[in-house]
Amino acid sequence: MQFARKDILDMETLSVEEINLILDTAESMKEISQRPIKKVPTLRGKTVILFFYEPSTRTRMSFDIAAKRLSADSLSISASTSSLVKGETLLDTARNLEAMHPDIVILRHSRAGAPHFLAKHLKSSVINAGDGIHAHPTQALLDMMTVRQKRGTLEGLKIAIVGDISHSRVARSNCVGFTKMGSQVVVSGPPTMMPAGIEDLGVSVAPDIDTAIEGADIIMMLRIQKERQKGFLMATEREYCRFFGLTVERIRKAKPDVLVMHPGPMNRGVEIAPEVADGPYSIILDQVTNGVAVRMALLFLVAGGARHADVD
Ligand code: CP
Secondary structure, eight states, rough: OOOOOOOBBSSSSSOOOHHHHHHHHHHHHHHGGGGSSSSTTTTTTTTEEEESSSSHHHHHHHHHHHHTTTTEEEEEGGGSSSSGGGOOHHHHHHHHHTTTTOEEEEEEESSSHHHHHHHOOOEEEEEEEEEEEOHHHHHHHHHHHHHHHHOOOOOEEEEESSOTTTOHHHHHHHHHHHHHOOOOEEEEEOOOGTTTTTTTTTTTEEESHHHHHOOOOEEEEOOOTTOOOOSOOSSSHHHHHHHHHHHHHTTSSSTTTTEEEOOSOOOBBBOOOHHTTTSTTHHHHHHHHHHHHHHHHHHHHHOOOOOOGGOO
């Protein structure tokens, strides 16, 4: 299958075939990171700009590592060190970057739709590394890769997503992605953190965490996004933990082989107990490892790679 897409902006626009191609390509990329010399010449001569207007550890580092493992030249610009602080607009900044002929621009921005806006105006490929509360497609893809590796399929699985659903772009992209791939998605969180109309994404809402995780194959815990919340949405972290935190006692009520995920960063002792985060159910660091492989696959595919067989 040819991958004809210039940009990766959200999960809505990716077809099932494209998602499968991305996950298959990521599987073939994974092996490169296990070699003694973790580098192939696939994207030699290509330039990748990492443009992060919001903080990031995993996404930014894994895109940078992915670009370097494929021999692309990658460089990074953040809001605080760019001319944004002098009043330059996003579009002017992007046009100036494009004048230097990058091939791929990776954008994280606090405004929903910012990567879509750039993609309309730039000839370079644009990959959304998280835009406001809207979408985080590369996180959803690495989450799907991780579940597919562990369970062999995404079809028919029950995925429980628990936490601050309203402010989570990870939740939104995973609801769309997993549902598209045939999983059954259940979301749960405090009513103050549950967006109206979330069922329109094809998911169901559970009244409490215990109902959500009952019979679940996967539990995905989310951080409370204090930086995006306006107003008073919960009493105390202690109370939040009591009602929505994933503890060892609670997890015993789930399936015996349930797997626990978290996109990070985690608030240990709030949405997830440390013994769960570090325990035998956790596949949180597998998610991080797969983040590099998925981002290598995306860079390769938007740069013109045709089939996963072409990587070597
Ligand atoms: N999951 C995620 O997006 O993490 P970072 O904010 O550290 O990139």
